[in-house]
Amino acid sequence: MSQDIPVTGYAILGLLTFGDELTGYEIKQRADMTLRFYWVSPAMSQVYTELRRLTDLGLVAADARTEGSREVTSYAITAAGQAALRGWMDGTPAGFPVLKHTVLLRLLIAHATEPAHTRQMLHDYLGELDRAIDDLAQVRESLRGADRPGEAFRFPSLVADWGLDYFAAETQHAKRALAGLDETGPEGTVPPA
Amino acid sequence: MSQDIPVTGYAILGLLTFGDELTGYEIKQRADMTLRFYWVSPAMSQVYTELRRLTDLGLVAADARTEGSREVTSYAITAAGQAALRGWMDGTPAGFPVLKHTVLLRLLIAHATEPAHTRQMLHDYLGELDRAIDDLAQVRESLRGADRPGEAFRFPSLVADWGLDYFAAETQHAKRALAGLDETGPEGTVPPA
DNA sequence: CTGTGCATGTAAGGAGTTACATGATTGC
DNA sequence: GCAATCATGTAACTCCTTACATGCACAG
Numbered sequence: 001m002s003q004d005i006p007v008t009g010y011a012i013l014g015l016l017t018f019g020d021e022l023t024g025y026e027i028k029q030r031a032d033m034t035l036r037f038y039w040v041s042p043a044m045s046q047v048y049t050e051l052r053r054l055t056d057l058g059l060v061a062a063d064a065r066t067e068g069s070r071e072v073t074s075y076a077i078t079a080a081g082q083a084a085l086r087g088w089m090d091g092t093p094a095g096f097p098v099l100k101h102t103v104l105l106r107l108l109i110a111h112a113t114e115p116a117h118t119r120q121m122l123h124d125y126l127g128e129l130d131r132a133i134d135d136l137a138q139v140r141e142s143l144r145g146a147d148r149p150g151e152a153f154r155f156p157s158l159v160a161d162w163g164l165d166y167f168a169a170e171t172q173h174a175k176r177a178l179a180g181l182d183e184t185g186p187e188g189t190v191p192p193a
Numbered sequence: 194m195s196q197d198i199p200v201t202g203y204a205i206l207g208l209l210t211f212g213d214e215l216t217g218y219e220i221k222q223r224a225d226m227t228l229r230f231y232w233v234s235p236a237m238s239q240v241y242t243e244l245r246r247l248t249d250l251g252l253v254a255a256d257a258r259t260e261g262s263r264e265v266t267s268y269a270i271t272a273a274g275q276a277a278l279r280g281w282m283d284g285t286p287a288g289f290p291v292l293k294h295t296v297l298l299r300l301l302i303a304h305a306t307e308p309a310h311t312r313q314m315l316h317d318y319l320g321e322l323d324r325a326i327d328d329l330a331q332v333r334e335s336l337r338g339a340d341r342p343g344e345a346f347r348f349p350s351l352v353a354d355w356g357l358d359y360f361a362a363e364t365q366h367a368k369r370a371l372a373g374l375d376e377t378g379p380e381g382t383v384p385p386a
Numbered sequence: 387c388t389g390t391g392c393a394t395g396t397a398a399g400g401a402g403t404t405a406c407a408t409g410a411t412t413g414c
Numbered sequence: 415g416c417a418a419t420c421a422t423g424t425a426a427c428t429c430c431t432t433a434c435a436t437g438c439a440c441a442g
Binding site for chain 2: 007010011014017034035037038039040082085086089090093094095096097098099100101102103104105106107108109110111112113117121124125128132149152154155156158159162163165166169170173176177180183
């Protein structure tokens, strides 16, 4: 059946189940909007590589047309693609999420540098979290109107809400860590608020 | 300065800042205990590869001895290693965490399969979360006694607590998603509890 | 007429994985 | 005696990234 497609391949296949025919460029944009929060933001070159593979396997159909004077290729999922996607979703265990959290990694060994640097890092992280929340909130808003049970964007909404909650929690954690950093050892005093 | 070491290299360097001389095997064990939750669980082969690189760069010192009749090599961080680690922590932006969350990815496109499968997946995830929480809670317990400000395991404790909260939140999210799945469309009725 | 966005690719390389291979030590 | 754990590595391969390369369309 499924000839060993990387997860990103299935993710692209998944993006194509929402109805539209998409170009590689558009797939990259959609991935940057939503997929990046809980999977990856694949490089353009990988999107094309993956589309090539999926086309060769017959899981997507390439629709090459000429627009003005340039070649544009859109892709649509095929019946075989739908079947492969289902086979993957039903047949392979989901597995535990992998978190590559450089902030936490650095916090773990924060004793190896000065507190000021760690504080700076957490501040920066808070800023990036704000931006991520703004971005994701906008995506979430765009799903309104079709986000109720049975509607087209039911699951994307569920996932977006999950993500928003996650980022909110991260913000809290970062703030708590920041507060914890300001506490000094048993002999020290708590610095003024 | 730092000759392009992968993050995992710095992670290993970080593990060696907690005092002990460790063998590759032991480093792998420690990584599996703690690092895996917010970075990765590197394969054994990669641990050795990385230790080789760090040794070549003079960032760790290999201490090869013969124990009984077999060769055992332990590694300790050198002064140069400490400097390189600090340079990395202070000099490179931490960057936003990357989450590879197959459960969320699958939930996003859950319309492509039957609700029963999605429910099953979320159940499985809840089980794995329980196990992860147990494991991490045990690690957290082992840090007690040296987890206050200024003490050796201050930061690891902070990070472990962060992780435990994260897993608790994930459990809540998964349960909420499960509850959301049981709601049917506007025309349907809410199934009995 | 220049920069930004749209659109598509190739090539090189790195990080990390699985599979394979080997052997000592310890506990049952 | 056998399995699990300790301990160390090599080889092949894959996913994915960065850098490079090209060219149209459109707005200011």
